[in-house]
Amino acid sequence: MKLRTGIKRYLPKGLFGRSLLIIVLPVALMQVAVTWTFFEEHWETVTARLSESVAGDVAMITELYQDQPGEFERIASTAYSTMGLSVDLREGDALPTARRTAFFRALDRTLRRALANELDEDFWFDTTRYPEYVDIRVAVADGVLRFIVVREQVFATTGHIFLLWIIAATSLLTAVSIIFIRNQVKPIRQLAEAAEAFGRGQDVERFKPAGAREVRQAAHAFIDMRQRLKRHMEQRTALLAGVSHDLRTPLTRLRLQLALMEKSEEREAALKDLAEMEEALEEYLAFARGQAGEEPGPVDLTALCHEIGENVRREDGADIEIEAEEGLVLEGRAAPLKRAVTNLVQNARAFATRIVLSARRVEDRIEIAVDDNGPGIPPDRRGEAFKPFSRLDEARNANRKGVGLGLAIARDTARAHGGDVRLEDSELGGLRAVLSLPA
Structure with missing residues (x-):
């Protein structure tokens, strides 16, 4: 062994x-x-x-x-x-x-x-x-x-002549093998690159099957799978758009009726419930919509982190520090990435008084980290925190203000860009959420 x-x-x-x-x-x-x-x-x-x-x-x-x-x-x-x-x-x-x-x-x-x-x-x-x-x-x-x-x-x-013939024949066979094997491996590499690009949400329309019969069969299967997934996402987006329209209409009517009512504790409670319903609806749609509706392009993560920090300071007056390296740019979708990082910051904001939002390049990846001084999440519960609609009932509930989709949306966005989100212990004493993306 x-x-x-x-x-x-x-x-x-x-x-x-x-x-x-x-x-x-x-x-x-x-x-x-x-x-x-x-x-x-x-x-x-x-x-x-x-x-x-x-x-x-x-x-x-x-x-x-x-x-x-x-x-x-x-x-x-x-x-x-x-x-x-x-x-x-x-x-x-x-x-x-x-x-x-x-x-x-x-x-x-x-x-x-x-x-x-x-x-x-x-x-x-x-x-x-x-x-x-x-x-x-x-x-x-x-x-x-x-x-x-x-x-x-x-x-x-004649011994040396025989040796020369042997060496020449071996070299020739090796060269021919390299040429043919490279031609066979190239379509497989192109298929892998196309699958990886599609997994990040990038367009792979120019990909064409090539190579041996089995490789072409795998390539055609990938193209069929891609078309089925695209149709599924388009149908899901259209369905959710209709659901959103159908639900917004009665919610708007309810809000109008409540606005015409006299002020009372019951009216304020109803308005609060209505706001929570609208917020939950927005979060459901954001989770289900995923990456639809936006073409990938260059995203300046440095500017994105500063923008999120300023928004949090302006809206909540939170104590947030920004430590972002200059020149952090990758190919992706700006809106989903902004929402993912915002979700991580909002989760930290709900349970911490100090937040540090940092972004840096680590080898061939870009890592955006959110550190806080809150109570944190036990290591054995961190996997559960990523489950959609999950609520943690202990001292820290990562999604208490929402419906349990903040971390799920962040991880879904990261994986759509070829990365992931992980939770660690923070040097500030709380939780550290790291959004890791390929540079």
């Missing part, structure tokens, strides 16, 4: 990386297996046979020279004409002590093993000094016999 978890940590997280891994990894493993088999079964075997043949020729020439030292010229001529070996006698010379190793150590290892099996004398060789030749030296009684051998006689020289 730990091993699997450790491996997953290093695996690609995106579809493009995983698809590329699925295609490239088997190809790479196959190429490695083929290369290993080639070098193990063919290349090293052929190289060993060639090295053994040259080692046998070197051993024979060395033995002939030691048996007939005076015939060196004839032996050297015969070795060159029949075996392709260039032989030179260096009288009084000694074997070098320095040794240079080839890039492919298997070459030196194979030649050393072959010479050790064929020669009883000390020897030395160099496979790196000359690109086309191998220098082999054997110690004899009166000096050193130096053999210059064509490299092709000692090693199979």
Whole structure:
């Protein structure tokens, strides 16, 4: 289990990386297996046979020279004409002590093993000094016999060509895979972006299905879903507009009749109830209407926070501080955002004497926070506070003056813009409501 978890940590997280891994990894493993088999079964075997043949020729020439030292010229001529070996006698010379190793150590290892099996004398060789030749030296009684051998006689020289072909084929397949996978992933990414934009209430009319059949099916399903949701929202808005008109008419008549009545405690109570009914009606309509009726555009949150603060000071005379960074602008709907922040401020205003409205950028998000010094909401009751029509009966009722929709409207607006609302403990001792939006 730990091993699997450790491996997953290093695996690609995106579809493009995983698809590329699925295609490239088997190809790479196959190429490695083929290369290993080639070098193990063919290349090293052929190289060993060639090295053994040259080692046998070197051993024979060395033995002939030691048996007939005076015939060196004839032996050297015969070795060159029949075996392709260039032989030179260096009288009084000694074997070098320095040794240079080839890039492919298997070459030196194979030649050393072959010479050790064929020669009883000390020897030395160099496979790196000359690109086309191998220098082999054997110690004899009166000096050193130096053999210059064509490299092709000692090693199979096609190994590097095979490696180049393997690397080129793998690179080509990887490049083709990247091109095709990118073309397949692009429609999926466009579908995800369109769904995210639609979730924020932005127009995605230009989105067109593309890609593989399954991706196009998902895209068509998304378009159908979008059309159904738009029709549902339009029907809901039209229905609520009619309900609003039908209810406002009798409420207006009632208000007119109460205005013509003589002043009394019953009349004042009736007017108060009527005002609460109108306020509840407005809140119901605002919650159900959602984002309808306004196109998204740039919203200056800095100016919006200052405007809300001034309105609260002017209407309620509340002690509210504004701490908003400059230049906080995002794409959204100004009216719903203003109502959401106003709801958070009004909730704090109902139970606190001091309020701090702040706005700042946090990494890739913009956070608007409302802190207060009120009684707060217990952590285990904060989820309930977001439920529509919910009223908290303890010391703090987040929606006491309304019908329980203030936080619900704020969260609905935040999520429509790709964000959310969360409740935390405030440094002022009360509640901290944070409206978090993607920048």
